[in-house]
Amino acid sequence: MNFSLSPELLSLQEKVREFIKTEIIPMENDPRQDAHGPHESLKHELIEKAKKIGLLTPHGPKEYGCLALSHVEKAIVFEEAGYSTLGPIALNVHAPDEGNIHLLSEVASPEQKERWLKPLVEGKIRSCFAMTEPAPGAGADPSMLNTTAVLDGNDYVINGTKWFITGAVGASFAIIMAKMEDGSATMFLSDMDVLGIKVVRQMEALDSCFTGGHAVVEFNQLRVPKENVLGAVGKGFRYAQVRLAPARLTHCMRWLGQARRANDIAVEYARNRQAFGQVLGTHEGVGFMLADNDMDLQTARLHIWHTAWLLDQGEKGNFESSRAKTICAEAQWRVVDRCVQILGGQGVTGETIVMRIFKDLRAFRIYDGPSEVHRWSMARKILNLKK
Known part of the structure; x- marks a missing residue:
């Protein structure tokens, strides 16, 4: 490389x-x-x-x-x-539009691209990706999918409840994951302003960086024409990997920028703030935190670049994207947490943007797979328990 x-x-x-x-x-x-x-x-x-x-x-x-x-x-x-x-x-x-643009570019039919992908690329509309469900439905384990799709004439009838659906409020269309009668999964495209879709409520969340926030969405006898199946029937889990592996990595990319921003603010503060007769950054406790930040930022960047390079070579990168997502989410969190500590009162108030970055970034260790799930998945592959 x-x-x-x-x-x-x-x-x-x-x-x-x-x-x-x-x-x-x-x-x-x-x-x-x-x-x-x-x-x-x-x-x-x-x-x-x-x-x-x-x-x-x-x-x-x-x-x-x-x-x-x-x-x-x-x-x-x-x-x-x-x-x-x-x-x-x-x-x-x-997110989620970036991942949906990638998925639609790879899987959608020409007609679907013209109807949904083109205005999404042009920034005229927003979208959402509806997979996660309340218990006992799908969360970090997508095989627990409870939302169903049943063929009725020329339509599929979808029923179920989704939550933590980012950007649902104000979205023009949704990509919906639903379970088929044979237990497989299929992705469906649907406009949001149709009979059978109800945004129940917006959820209070730690982060506030996504337009539309996060919502609970109900599907009640939603009819989706056959031509709005995304890709092939029964290939939903395969397409989820087409979307999720690159989307995990792009989260890492964007949050690296946020962590770098927080660190730049902390460095500037440590360079100028006087404390106990000397510049704050010359105190080892602060200087060591800045050194640790540099190491974490560079470690995250190298994992992102390496995994991105593998994807560009045509590799699936599922294992590597899990590794990068876990390393980056935790390293970038440590960076911003240290920045809050260095900034003191300015780190826990709105005097700088670091407090907002801190709140937004904490959620990254949960969405697109908690660190523990990625470690579990990696361990199984290391042990050859799951290809």
């Missing part, structure tokens, strides 16, 4: 970095945000800014005027986007 970046990629990195610094960071205190994320009007304003300079949906397909970034290229661009809490929304590389 060659760790050098091409002149073109370095230029793109600098372009995104400058855009985030001059256009997006100044908007982080915009009042059009609440506990459930940035409001739609703010989202559209941010997207227009990225669109003007050719940075909108850079990972999207070339046929829609996007850059079709490779996984390694995404690692560079998404980290820079993540440097601001609003950056991923501005570039349209936030």
Whole structure:
């Protein structure tokens, strides 16, 4: 693996970095945000800014005027986007839309792409991915899927309840995972504003970085035409891996930017704050934390780049993405936790953005698979208990 970046990629990195610094960071205190994320009007304003300079949906397909970034290229661009809490929304590389764009690009029919993928890439609409369910349904174990789909004439009838569905409020369409009568799983595409879908409530959450927040969604006799099956019937679990392995990694990329931002703020504070007769950073307790931050940031970055490189070689990367997700989620959490400690009172108040990053980042150790589940999955593969 060659760790050098091409002149073109370095230029793109600098372009995104400058855009985030001059256009997006100044908007982080915009009042059009609440506990459930940035409001739609703010989202559209941010997207227009990225669109003007050719940075909108850079990972999207070339046929829609996007850059079709490779996984390694995404690692560079998404980290820079993540440097601001609003950056991923501005570039349209936030979850769940980023993962859904990847999945639809790989699996959707031409008609489905025109109907749902094109406006999603253009930033005109949002989407959600409905898989997780309340107990005893699917959570970290997708095989426990309880939502059902039964063929009735030319339609599938879907019934079930999903929760922790990111972005459901305000989404234009959903990708729904449901269990078939033979026990397999299938993905379905459905507009959200149809009879049979009900957003029950928004859930209170630690994080506040996703437009639409997280919600409970009920499907009651939802009818989905056969032509809205995503891919092939019975291949839902396979397609979930098409989506989830790269999506785990792009989470790592964006959060690396957040952790780097927090560390930069902590470094600047430690460089200038006087305490006990000397600069704060010269106290070993603080200096050692900054050194540990540097090691954790670089460790996370190397795991991201390596896994991205494997995906670009055509590898599935399931094992490596589990490893990277676990390492990155925990390393980046340690970085931000240390930054809070270094900043003291400024770390636990809204005087800096570090408090918000701290709250948002904690959830990363849970979503897209808790660390414990990834360790369990890795152990089984190491022991050859599961291929």
